[in-house]
Amino acid sequence: MKPILELRGVSKKFPEFSLDEVSFSLEPGYIMGFIGANGAGKSTTIKLIMNLLHLDGGEIKVFGLDSRQDELEIKQRVGFVYDENHFYEELTIKEMTMVVAPFYKNWDQQCYQSFVHRFELPEKKKIKTFSRGMKMKYSLAVALAHDAELLIMDEPTSGLDPIVRSELLEILSEVIQDERKSVLFSSHITSDLDRIADYITLIHNGQILFSEPKDQLLENYILIKGGHDLLDGRLQPYLVGMRENQFGFEGLVTNKEQVQAVVGGKAILETPTLEDIMLFCTRGKVV
Amino acid sequence: MEPDQLLPSIRLLAKELQISVITTKRAYEELEKEGLIYTVPGKGSFVSGHSEELLEKSKTRLLEEKLQEAIILAESVGVSREDLERLFTVLLEDES
Numbered sequence: 001m002k003p004i005l006e007l008r009g010v011s012k013k014f015p016e017f018s019l020d021e022v023s024f025s026l027e028p029g030y031i032m033g034f035i036g037a038n039g040a041g042k043s044t045t046i047k048l049i050m051n052l053l054h055l056d057g058g059e060i061k062v063f064g065l066d067s068r069q070d071e072l073e074i075k076q077r078v079g080f081v082y083d084e085n086h087f088y089e090e091l092t093i094k095e096m097t098m099v100v101a102p103f104y105k106n107w108d109q110q111c112y113q114s115f116v117h118r119f120e121l122p123e124k125k126k127i128k129t130f131s132r133g134m135k136m137k138y139s140l141a142v143a144l145a146h147d148a149e150l151l152i153m154d155e156p157t158s159g160l161d162p163i164v165r166s167e168l169l170e171i172l173s174e175v176i177q178d179e180r181k182s183v184l185f186s187s188h189i190t191s192d193l194d195r196i197a198d199y200i201t202l203i204h205n206g207q208i209l210f211s212e213p214k215d216q217l218l219e220n221y222i223l224i225k226g227g228h229d230l231l232d233g234r235l236q237p238y239l240v241g242m243r244e245n246q247f248g249f250e251g252l253v254t255n256k257e258q259v260q261a262v263v264g265g266k267a268i269l270e271t272p273t274l275e276d277i278m279l280f281c282t283r284g285k286v287v
Numbered sequence: 288m289e290p291d292q293l294l295p296s297i298r299l300l301a302k303e304l305q306i307s308v309i310t311t312k313r314a315y316e317e318l319e320k321e322g323l324i325y326t327v328p329g330k331g332s333f334v335s336g337h338s339e340e341l342l343e344k345s346k347t348r349l350l351e352e353k354l355q356e357a358i359i360l361a362e363s364v365g366v367s368r369e370d371l372e373r374l375f376t377v378l379l380e381d382e383s
Contacts, residue, residue, distance in 0.1 A: 170305065198308050215313055
């Protein structure tokens with residue numbers, strides 16, 4: 001199937017930071033979690049997709065269109081939910097919607113109203129009085145009302161309580177029902193993605209460490225816990241990252257069978273969480 | 288579930304359980320591989336006719352695995368075969 005979003009060799013240089021040959025793609029009908037530490041390059045990548053930053057090298061295609069040449073067409077079909085409010089604070093959402101709605105050819109007022117109702121958004125209060133969760137829900141209502149095929153969400157759950165986060169996840173799984181729409185969801189709260197994400201892309205220091213189906217990741221990596229005596233070098237080829245403590249070590253390994261043959265019954269092997277994978281992959285082999 | 292009963296679509300099930308579509312797809316694929324369900328392209332997935340039999344078999348397999356685990360555990364803590372047998376008999380009697 002043709003990808004809905006495709007990045008090839010995307011580069012961007014800043015004096016203190018650079019994105020280096022970032023490549024990944026997303027097919028219609030799926031949710032991709034875009035994870036990485038603060039400052040890893042998540043927001044920079046998203047801004048490049050939205051053409052809010054100038055691209056130094058590489059290519060970004062959204063719906064098969066070029067992110068720079070076809071920016072307007074792309075933005076008609078993309079819903080953008082940002083972690084900070086980007087609406088006029090002094091307006092009510094009713095007024096704000098009157099400003100933004102005319103920009104979209106596919107604006108569906110009825111659909112918009114139904115989300116305002118569902119999210120219980122007060123139409124007559126100024127946006128500046130809204131909580132973080134309400135602002136996020138408003139952005140989401142706007143994105144969904146213009147029938148966005150690609151939802152790009154930059155840290156949408158940061159600072160939100162578990163109830164609002166779970167509501168958001170519920171809506172996202174509804175959005176992808178028709179197999180036409182996709183979601184790119186950046187977050188450093190990996191527990192949001194543990195269940196719902198189909199693909200996980202990990203970025204670290206401006207480089208993509210992996211972009212794979214989540215199930216495959218959870219199968220390929222194994223969390224290992226054991227005593228110091230196991231660290232005699234035989235595990236070295238399989239260790240992705242580890243942390244030693246006074247009593248033993250905890251680490252992330254690949255190649256389950258080989259590892260099992262090495263350690264026998266002397267270590268505990270567990271399925272890692274995304275957080276374990278992210279931590280050990282970015283921390284590396286600290287010995 | 289009855290034989291030939293229609294299963295929910297992959298996407299609907301993923302949505303309702305709030306889990307990844309790919310995870311759900313894999314679950315269906317594995318059920319199909321085990322012969323518990325069959326898929327008709329364009330129609331959906333259905334429960335197999337002999338699924339009950341197969342389920343029975345896989346439960347027996349699971350039982351064997353668990354017993355094997357117990358044997359390995361017994362060996363690693365130095366419980367002899369005779370003691371293990373005796374323990375098993377005691378446990379069986381307790382159950383009944």
